[in-house]
Amino acid sequence: MSRFPFSAIVGQDEMKLALLIAAVDPAIGGVMVFGDRGTGKSTAARALAALLPPIMVVEGCRFGCETPGQCPGPCTGGKTVRQAVPFVDLPLGATEDRLLGALDLERALRTGERVYEPGLLARAHRGFLYIDEINLLEDHLVDLLLDVAASGQNVVEREGLSVRHAARFVLIGSGNPEEGELRPQLLDRFGLSVEVRTPRAIDTRVEIMRRCAAHDADAAAFAAQWAQEDDKVLQQIARGQRRLARITVPDAVMTDAALLCSELGVDGLRGELTLMRASRALAALKGAKLVRREHLVAVAPLALRHRLRRDVLDESGSSARIERALAEHLS
């Protein structure tokens, strides 16, 4: 089944924006999506991965190298081949072995050789790692994942192996807060967070059903119909990536960001940094030359929502508090 076209996804503007920002600047550190089942979280993430242009990979390299000789494994293939951007779906209940990679059991049994078998982190290199129900994932796995996502390197020191390989990917986690929370320390490590709800309006829901039916009936024709729109999104991302380095952040916007963070009581510098990064990525996406306040305002809920210190006795949600602070200080 071919993937659902990204531009054909109805609504979910916030999630799409967050994904685009993460695609322009992967250093932002992943997107956490909160929402119920059946809201199209994974559809959107998969669609974005499918939309991106293929990457060049050294033929036969198990670590997804761009140029030969950058990884521990055999990576001598002279040719590079085009390959779709990897999209790895981490299943609930995955073990550390599967994730980090482990000793190659087959080789060890057969020849007694100690060979490292790359895991899912190596497969996700230069692509996306999607984790559904991340709040149900074992704690030590989440720690490990966020560590690798932040450092861009997977270091394996176990079973007599000592391997280090690059693992740069956009981490996308999803979860339903009704089924258990993620610890705040871990939430803070995610760059952006999005709250997704199912559309309530009937005509939106009808439109979704119509598009899904069309997609099921003839995926190729449906993709062709949306190819132009998808191409526009692709152009936008490519332009954003090119511009990103040249975008400057005026002092006034930096002051705004600092003010907002201190007003909301965001702990640590990570919030401020992400806020700046996300504003810059958004400005790049929009084709602006420098970051303006409107960019900051647009990404503030995404970048800060999950970093507010939770006050259990305060009923209003984080989003409302951010809205309030934005209205008071930056309007």
Added chain:
Amino acid sequence: MSGGLADALMAARLLAHNPAALGGMCLRGGGPARDLVTQALAALLPPGTAWHRLPGHIDEERLCGGTDIAASLASGTLVHQRGLLAAARGGVLVVPMAQGLRADIAGRVAQAMDDAGGPILVLLDDGTADEPRPPAALMERIAFDITLDGLRLADLAMPLPHALAATPVPPADNAMLAALAVAAQALGIASMRPLLQAAAVAQAHAALAAHAAVDAEDVALAARLVLSPRATQVPPDSAPPPDAPPDIPPEQERDTRDGEQEGEGSEIPEDLVIDAARAAIPRDVLDRIAAGQAGRAKTGGGGGSGQRLRSGRRGRPLGARPGMPGGGARLALIDSLRAAIPWQPLRQRDPAPDGAGPIRFRRDDLRVRRFEERRTTVTVFCVDASGSTAMARLAEAKGAAELILAQAYVKRAEVAVLAFRGEGAEVLLPPTRSLTRAKRALAALPGGGGSPLAHGLVLARQLAEAVAARGGTPILVFMTDGSANIALDGARGRARAQDDAQRAARAIAVAGHDAVVIDIAARPRPEAAALAQAMRARYLPLPCADARALHAAVAQATPPEPALRRARA
């Protein structure tokens, strides 16, 4: 009634027609009727479709494929085994006892279903009405959830259905889709997946019934079969809800054409669809709605953190011990090699079996890994919400519980809340990590009425035992003034009630659960102290505490870290 069976057979027919869009079916109860339905499905699917069963104790190697270690060692060559999920591609995967399926297995199956050519899933749910349903991740991905109850043997005497010729039908038009969307909204179904499945069911039914286009009958059937079992609210009796969009033109050209053919197709079918759906909401779903539990609180159980299953497969590595891998235990390769190597010179003297590698393993060499796992601490709050405490202190107790809750989820502990008032005690919140749900349960806690302290104590002990049974460590926190005036049999009277409470408290002491009694009476009273003594619990009089002081007291009284550790093989 045989309506369930007829529906099930219809579902089988529809499923066989478009398995890719409909995913599968869940059959609940039914015994022989269930066999009939699965046979019918087998008869309707193309001949040669593979059927596989997924046992609940399956390990990851068998599920997803990998090296067959035992066979590899025996033969000296590498033996691969294909995973069940790979084998079931394009076939049927039957999951018996689906209500108890582990969340990690369910996750894998759900992933396989999201891929093209995933299996047709048949979940067999043998749970009783108050047991959790099969994992929500799977229930979401299948169109039909059918209860086969109240059937008589005579109902089963029917020939197996045979495949019907289908006429291709275009997808449903906007008015029909809108009718489904309105019905889903009226039933409180938020997810988009059931809606997409309902649209596919309507189309499949139209194709099988040789309708020219999807009409009101198809849509009503789809709503009844797909949407009704997922209802989280009962739609209002009259008319569609007020926010139904007025902008969908009731009469479109195409509708009128169908109308001539079908007689009633031109009428906007929303009412009809909602009526059909309302009439078909299963009784237990209705009961749940009436009891005020959101549908998902219960159906979501499979994926929730409430019934987490512990296995010896995760945690911090602890070392290895001799044993065979499989059944959840994983091979510790380096340790196995280490165990085998000293014997190599001896073993090399024997003639080599065919294809033997440089290292010869024996069964005794194998080591499996051990992990240590932290036990979850479950703090059970037992809140006295009776008239004697309610007015004065209930708000404080709630506040303290919320603070501890916030602390608990930072430490990854779980929290449960039960309250006693009026005639009895109830669990407001089963053990959970969800702050959202806990806050909701606490906020909804009413106060007033008698003090059935003994009921509260008994229920607390039962909950504590349930927690201990699944490997957690319960800590009971009672917030009460210690006075009781309702005996266990429901009779009023202070003396009997205090007696019962004392006995129930001693039972907790015998069971050896950690407990704290927080006296929330305005003046500390001897009853609460006596209760704490009977329970061998710590006693904390808190005459004028606010929420934060209460929190500090509990934090002090309970172990700061869930320090209990255990090693597992």
